[in-house]
Amino acid sequence: MSFLEIKKxxxxxxxxxxxxxxxxxxxxxxxxxxxxxxxxxxTTMLKMIAGLESPDEGSIKLGGTIMNTVPPAKRGIVxxxxxxxxxxxxxxxxxxAFGLRIQRKDKxxxxxxxxxxxxxxxLEGHADKMPEAIxxxxxxxxxxxxxxxxxxxxxxxxxxxxSLDAGTRKDMQGLFTDLSATYKITSLFVxxxxxxxxxxxxxxxxxxxxxxxxxxxxxxxxxxxxxGVANEIDFWGGLTSKKSE
Amino acid sequence: xxxxKRYHMRRPSFSIVMLAYGLWVLFPFLYLLVLSLSADWxxxxxxxxxxxxxxxxxxxGGETGLAKSFFLSLFISVLxxxxxxxxxxxxxxxxxxNKKKDLWTIISYFPYVLAPVVFGACLSYYFLxxxxxxxxxxxxxxxxxIAFPYAMIFFSPFWTEKTKDYENLVxxxxxxxVQKFTKVLxxxxxxxxxxxxxxxxxxxxxxxxxxSIIGVGKVQTLTIQxxxxxxxxxxxxxxxxxxxxxxxxxxxxxxxxxxxFNKIL
Numbered sequence: 001m002s003f004l005e006i007k008k009x010x011x012x013x014x015x016x017x018x019x020x021x022x023x024x025x026x027x028x029x030x031x032x033x034x035x036x037x038x039x040x041x042x043t044t045m046l047k048m049i050a051g052l053e054s055p056d057e058g059s060i061k062l063g064g065t066i067m068n069t070v071p072p073a074k075r076g077i078v079x080x081x082x083x084x085x086x087x088x089x090x091x092x093x094x095x096x097a098f099g100l101r102i103q104r105k106d107k108x109x110x111x112x113x114x115x116x117x118x119x120x121x122x123l124e125g126h127a128d129k130m131p132e133a134i135x136x137x138x139x140x141x142x143x144x145x146x147x148x149x150x151x152x153x154x155x156x157x158x159x160x161x162x163s164l165d166a167g168t169r170k171d172m173q174g175l176f177t178d179l180s181a182t183y184k185i186t187s188l189f190v191x192x193x194x195x196x197x198x199x200x201x202x203x204x205x206x207x208x209x210x211x212x213x214x215x216x217x218x219x220x221x222x223x224x225x226x227x228g229v230a231n232e233i234d235f236w237g238g239l240t241s242k243k244s245e
Numbered sequence: 246x247x248x249x250k251r252y253h254m255r256r257p258s259f260s261i262v263m264l265a266y267g268l269w270v271l272f273p274f275l276y277l278l279v280l281s282l283s284a285d286w287x288x289x290x291x292x293x294x295x296x297x298x299x300x301x302x303x304x305x306g307g308e309t310g311l312a313k314s315f316f317l318s319l320f321i322s323v324l325x326x327x328x329x330x331x332x333x334x335x336x337x338x339x340x341x342x343n344k345k346k347d348l349w350t351i352i353s354y355f356p357y358v359l360a361p362v363v364f365g366a367c368l369s370y371y372f373l374x375x376x377x378x379x380x381x382x383x384x385x386x387x388x389x390x391i392a393f394p395y396a397m398i399f400f401s402p403f404w405t406e407k408t409k410d411y412e413n414l415v416x417x418x419x420x421x422x423v424q425k426f427t428k429v430l431x432x433x434x435x436x437x438x439x440x441x442x443x444x445x446x447x448x449x450x451x452x453x454x455x456x457s458i459i460g461v462g463k464v465q466t467l468t469i470q471x472x473x474x475x476x477x478x479x480x481x482x483x484x485x486x487x488x489x490x491x492x493x494x495x496x497x498x499x500x501x502x503x504x505x506f507n508k509i510l
Binding site for chain 2: 050051052071072073074075076077078079081083085087088089098099101102103146147150
């Protein structure tokens with residue numbers, strides 16, 4: 001049973017068709033990683049799902065409810081940008097608590113949840129710091145915590161590790177995998193990094209010129225010559241064999 | 246060692262330069278203050294025959310109407326600054342997120358194409374028809390027409406793609422439009438709002454041409470009183486009204502330095 005059902009969604013800006021006939025079926029608790037180059041329509045697709053852009057055609061269903069006319073604040077879908085977008089006037093604690101505060105949750109509940117999340121994100125000792133006083137990786141952790149603590153139905157991640165160095169990126173990939181499993185997060189994970197797409201997704205999508213092709217398994221993705229994985233394997237395999245010669 | 250010696254050698258001359266600079270900057274203000282406390286200061290006397298608070302007592306006694314003008318100007322300027330800052334903030338958001346942003350920005354510059362007096366003359370016809378010529382409301386509205394586009398232009402750089410991303414983030418986290426403003430946009434733009442309030446206050450506070458045309462002598466703002474004293478060659482009252490005119494800017498410069506600039510830097 002699909003939790004996220006997107007049927008024939010399309011979007012144009014003027015005469016330019018950005019997203020064409022988008023179809024997605026994703027089960028609850030799964031991650032669909034979407035691979036695509038810059039300008040292929042990934043961000044527009046995510047914005048339509050989040051309600052920040054309206055589709056020209058098609059339907060978006062989440063948990064059986066049609067979302068097309070539901071405003072972003074009522075969808076329960078959180079959109080995470082490449083930039084962490086921490087609020088510079090709030091401490092780490094208050095940034096994580098932000099979503100719960102605007103939902104007017106009980107103070108003791110907020111405190112309990114935020115402290116739990118801080119521990120989960122390994123940010124103990126940083127709660128009272130302001131965003132400019134922590135590292136890039138820590139900022140991205142806070143950004144994740146701020147989103148996940150609101151218990152969203154769907155998490156949309158738009159190249160969230162794009163600005164991080166290789167080491168921090170690897171740590172964050174591990175953290176996201178753990179959090180996804182703990183909180184049973186359903187998510188769309190957009191990236192332009194093939195390895196990251198394979199590592200993060202239960203299913204993998206390839207987006208080209210506004211069209212999304214979804215592979216239900218890693219094997220199917222690897223087997224398709226269009227994905228370019230075979231070329232990558234040949235390249236690295238070639239290097240290894242040259243070295244051994 | 247040599248450098249240290251040179252530094253010590255430079256110090257007296259440096260102090261003299263700084264003292265001269267300080268005096269040069271402060272002299273007009275000190276002179277105005279002395280003049281406002283003086284009476285019967287005629288050539289060739291080096292010092293005035295009277296120094297005291299007689300002029301100020303007259304003002305506070307309300308004989309000249311200066312106190313009334315001071316509070317009227319304060320009322321007008323606070324209202325103009327408040328309304329233009331808030332309207333400028335909200336409307337610049339709409340304009341900057343609009344596809345025709347550039348066209349609207351050019352239109353915002355339009356009131357500055359005309360000199361305030363000419364602009365006032367153009368407005369006076371419509372204000373006469375509306376029955377607000379020569380009223381305090383008319384002067385406030387006319388000054389708003391000058392200060393509001395300034396605020397619009399002032400806030401333009403704030404509404405970037407990043408600000409829009411912040412807004413979208415708050416929305417997807419479940420925030421309403423009111424929460425967007427109260428929890429994120431106002432705190433992010435707090436310093437800009439304060440600076441814009443100060444600037445638009447000063448635009449209104451020092452406004453003369455437009456106020457005199459729209460006020461038609463019935464709305465006696467402080468700048469109009471200053472010019473009246475100057476025309477009458479009443480130096481002492483003129484100096485005193487200038488001191489009053491300087492008071493709010495001095496307070497604002499202090500507040501700016503204390504609460505805004507230090508935080509930006």
